[in-house]
Amino acid sequence: MESPVVSDRDPAGTEAPVASGAPIAPTRRGLLHATGLLTGTLALSSALAALAPSRSWALEMKGLSSHQGAVLLAFTRHLYPHPHLEDAVYALVVKELDSKASADAATKTTLAHGVAQLDAIGSGDWLKRAKPLQEVDVVSLQGTPFFTLVRSTAVVALYNNDMAFAHFGYGGKKGNDGYLYKGFNDLKWLPNPPAAASGPIPKA
Amino acid sequence: MPDIGNKKTFSLDDAQVMVVIGSGAGGGTLAAELAKKGIDVVVLEAGKLTSRGEFLPDEWASFGQLAWLDKRTTSGSWRVARDFPNLPAWICKTVGGTSVHWAGASLRIQPHEFKARTTYGNLPGANLLDWPLTRVELDPYYTRAEDKMGVTRTHGIAGLPGNNNFKVMYAGASKLGYKECSTGHMAINSAARDGRTHCFQRGFCFQGCRFGAKWSTLYTEIPEGQATGHLELRPESQVVRIEHDKAGKVTAVLYHDAAGKLQRQKARAVAVAGNSIETPRLLLNSASAKFSDGLANTSGQVGRNYMRHTTASVYAVFDHKVEMYKGTTMAGIISDESRFDPSRGFVGGFHMETISLGLPFYAAFLNPGAWGADFARAMDGYAHTAGMWIVGEDMPRETNRITLNHDVKDQFGIPVANVHSDDHPNDLAMRDYGFERGEAVYRAAGARQTYRVPPYPSTHNLGTCRMSAKPADGVCNSFGQTHDIPNLFISDGSQFTTGAAENPTLTIVTLALRQADHIAEQMRKGAI
Ligand SMILES: Cc1cc2nc3c(=O)[nH]c(=O)nc-3n(C[C@H](O)[C@H](O)[C@H](O)COP(=O)(O)OP(=O)(O)OC[C@H]3O[C@@H](n4cnc5c(N)ncnc54)[C@H](O)[C@@H]3O)c2cc1C
Ligand code: SF4
Numbered sequence: 210m211e212s213p214v215v216s217d218r219d220p221a222g223t224e225a226p227v228a229s230g231a232p233i234a235p236t237r238r239g240l241l242h243a244t245g246l247l248t249g250t251l252a253l254s255s256a257l258a259a260l261a262p263s264r265s266w267a268l269e270m271k272g273l274s275s276h277q278g279a280v281l282l283a284f285t286r287h288l289y290p291h292p293h294l295e296d297a298v299y300a301l302v303v304k305e306l307d308s309k310a311s312a313d314a315a316t317k318t319t320l321a322h323g324v325a326q327l328d329a330i331g332s333g334d335w336l337k338r339a340k341p342l343q344e345v346d347v348v349s350l351q352g353t354p355f356f357t358l359v360r361s362t363a364v365v366a367l368y369n370n371d372m373a374f375a376h377f378g379y380g381g382k383k384g385n386d387g388y389l390y391k392g393f394n395d396l397k398w399l400p401n402p403p404a405a406a407s408g409p410i411p412k413a
Numbered sequence: 414m415p416d417i418g419n420k421k422t423f424s425l426d427d428a429q430v431m432v433v434i435g436s437g438a439g440g441g442t443l444a445a446e447l448a449k450k451g452i453d454v455v456v457l458e459a460g461k462l463t464s465r466g467e468f469l470p471d472e473w474a475s476f477g478q479l480a481w482l483d484k485r486t487t488s489g490s491w492r493v494a495r496d497f498p499n500l501p502a503w504i505c506k507t508v509g510g511t512s513v514h515w516a517g518a519s520l521r522i523q524p525h526e527f528k529a530r531t532t533y534g535n536l537p538g539a540n541l542l543d544w545p546l547t548r549v550e551l552d553p554y555y556t557r558a559e560d561k562m563g564v565t566r567t568h569g570i571a572g573l574p575g576n577n578n579f580k581v582m583y584a585g586a587s588k589l590g591y592k593e594c595s596t597g598h599m600a601i602n603s604a605a606r607d608g609r610t611h612c613f614q615r616g617f618c619f620q621g622c623r624f625g626a627k628w629s630t631l632y633t634e635i636p637e638g639q640a641t642g643h644l645e646l647r648p649e650s651q652v653v654r655i656e657h658d659k660a661g662k663v664t665a666v667l668y669h670d671a672a673g674k675l676q677r678q679k680a681r682a683v684a685v686a687g688n689s690i691e692t693p694r695l696l697l698n699s700a701s702a703k704f705s706d707g708l709a710n711t712s713g714q715v716g717r718n719y720m721r722h723t724t725a726s727v728y729a730v731f732d733h734k735v736e737m738y739k740g741t742t743m744a745g746i747i748s749d750e751s752r753f754d755p756s757r758g759f760v761g762g763f764h765m766e767t768i769s770l771g772l773p774f775y776a777a778f779l780n781p782g783a784w785g786a787d788f789a790r791a792m793d794g795y796a797h798t799a800g801m802w803i804v805g806e807d808m809p810r811e812t813n814r815i816t817l818n819h820d821v822k823d824q825f826g827i828p829v830a831n832v833h834s835d836d837h838p839n840d841l842a843m844r845d846y847g848f849e850r851g852e853a854v855y856r857a858a859g860a861r862q863t864y865r866v867p868p869y870p871s872t873h874n875l876g877t878c879r880m881s882a883k884p885a886d887g888v889c890n891s892f893g894q895t896h897d898i899p900n901l902f903i904s905d906g907s908q909f910t911t912g913a914a915e916n917p918t919l920t921i922v923t924l925a926l927r928q929a930d931h932i933a934e935q936m937r938k939g940a941i
Binding site: 288289290291360363364365367368369373374377378379380381382384385386387388389392393394395396398399400401402405406407408409410411 | 470471472473565571572573574575576577579580581583584587594595596603604605611612613614615616617623624733734735736738739740745771772773775776777784785786788789792793795796858
């Protein structure tokens with residue numbers, strides 16, 4: 210299918226979004242083929258722990274290096290700053306960028322140039338730069354193809370996975386069978402509207 | 414190849430069949446009605462046949478499965494052109510058309526709205542016209558349509574139970590003194606009816622109703638039509654041209670079949686129901702030596718007066734959880750503002766209807782292009798957020814129009830549609846007022862933060878082949894029969910003379926029922 214890209218500012222419909230769930234666990238075979246690797250550990254208290262096969266996670270990349278992946282993850286944290294959202298979810302944005310980069314050379318170049326530019330600003334390693342300065346750098350790149358690519362990918366990938374659903378409180382596919390007999394009209398802090406304005410619950 | 418369900422098929426050379434282009438709310442209904450009258454119909458639908466069991470409870474994946482993604486372009490000052498330059502409209506390319514995606518709100522157009530030019534006057538920059546139809550003439554057909562679709566609060570059908578999102582709307586509306594707030598008129602079964610079960614409150618109405626509780630031509634009209642043995646459905650059949658004879662009557666259509674092969678289906682008459690962007694595009698792309706400006710276009714009105722309703726959304730964040738996604742997407746309505754009352758600073762009215770988006774679409778539509786701490790904070794409030802959609806009458810303008818973009822071709826090498834729109838000052842005034850009222854509703858219910866959200870790609874697309882009493886003012890008569898070509902019909906929302914404040918589908922279905930009677934009558938008389 211042709212990519213239904215709608216804008217360089219918004220990704221509605223770019224590519225299929227990232228698969229739901231935690232980044233894949235590393236395998237020996239995968240590691241041999243990967244060019245880059247991002248790893249992390251879910252916080253002990255994380256509500257997401259239940260969704261992941263183990264507390265430690267890893268993302269193998271095919272088109273990006275470990276450093277590029279790490280810079281992109283940090284950059285995305287500035288774009289959509291959710292202090293309590295795990296890196297494992299931001300890693301899904303990197304995963305999507307990596308798959309776009311492996312599929313398309315121009316995308317790979319855009320990402321490589323963007324990371325190189327950030328590293329140059331950060332005297333060799335942008336990750337070592339102070340957070341407030343990183344913030345300034347992100348703002349200053351607004352409007353560049355790199356920024357647009359990362360932002361438009363991130364706004365889809367970051368919020369379209371089961372871990373994000375659990376974090377932000379969206380039911381996602383749990384609603385597939387319907388809420389009618391599980392959690393429907395469970396808001397208790399307001400009164401029920403009168404019967405005339407509403408309607409009866411069908412019998413199970 | 415899945416079983417398409419046809420009991421009978423017709424040959425390409427059968428010049429006695431009626432061809433209906435598009436299987437959505439308009440085309441699907443018309444085709445089924447004709448078939449039930451014993452008229453042979455071939456439905457050519459560009460999209461695939463997707464069964465209810467294949468629907469996906471996943472916003473982006475479903476969008477990829479059902480939406481019209483063929484290229485379109487945009488121009489004009491409307492914000493959609495900036496945010497979604499190749500996605501002016503959010504509509505479907507699938508058997509059942511956008512009736513697969515729709516939320517089900519089913520409201521009759523108000524009597525005065527059929528007389529927009531008389532009621533509102535001659536607004537500068539607007540191309541207002543009275544409909545060649547009155548509400549009284551349409552009422553019996555509205556009644557039939559509501560029965561067919563199982564619209565709640567009509568025919569003794571109970572309302573749907575209110576969900577969390579509605580509860581918040583109702584609390585605010587009653588505090589503000591609004592009187593017309595309820596779970597509305599929905600073409601969604603509140604109890605089992607017509608062989609279809611009741612709503613299970615999944616919250617995936619925009620992704621297709623896998624229970625079939627919501628009316629859609631996909632699993633109501635089309636199979637009913639097929640069962641008569643007079644309707645053949647051909648999915649993945651995209652029409653690219655309508656042909657005519659020397660006398661100027663249409664005789665056949667050219668379409669690309671599922672294998673991409675060009676086919677010619679002969680026809681006794683043709684009804685176009687491709688939704689208001691594709692319908693005028695097809696007429697314009699069918700230009701010939703005889704009709705050099707496109708078919709049925711001696712008025713020059715084909716493609717003009719494109720309307721999309723004055724829309725916007727208000728989302729509000731509360732101290733406690735709302736979980737707006739639990740249950741029907743459009744769960745309630747406030748209709749007090751739908752009246753005609755120019756003291757508000759605009760003509761026409763609007764409704765406020767609850768809307769909910771899942772987390773992925775909320776991120777995409779809240780403020781397209783936005784990023785940073787404020788945006789992230791709005792996302793953090795998702796579970797505590799309630800939402801409403803404002804839908805009001807927009808002004809028809811000659812310059813808001815569908816044209817052919819000869820620089821951009823689709824997969825068949827045919828010029829794509831360009832959609833041009835500029836808001837009329839009346840639209841802007843209404844949207845501002847609507848934002849203010851929507852925010853007031855939520856503040857009255859205790860909101861700590863409200864967000865004004867710009868229009869989504871257009872879900873209601875109307876007016877581009879409008880009906881008119883005089884041939885010079887529009888494209889078709891009150892039966893959707895084109896003024897120029899008696900055996901060519903417009904059978905979708907393109908017919909609307911003006912947009913009115915109501916969601917359009919009930920009226921599209923109503924007009925299709927009336928048109929079916931007219932076509933049968935004309936055929937009986939040998940006029941077509
Ligand atoms: C998210 C969403 C929510 C909505 N909610 C509501 C609501 O609550 N209430 C309401 O009244 N309305 C609602 N609508 C609008 C409603 O869906 C439309 O008004 C209605 O479906 C339009 O019917 P139609 O027959 O004109 O076109 P459609 O239903 O869009 O059908 C047109 C069909 O024609 C096909 N087609 C187009 N061109 C060709 C061609 N050249 N050859 C062959 N086939 C072709 C298309 O693939 C499509 O299947 C909603 C729409 C959306 C997107
Ligand atoms: S909420 Fe009701 S109408 Fe909507 S998809 Fe679910 S079952 Fe169907």
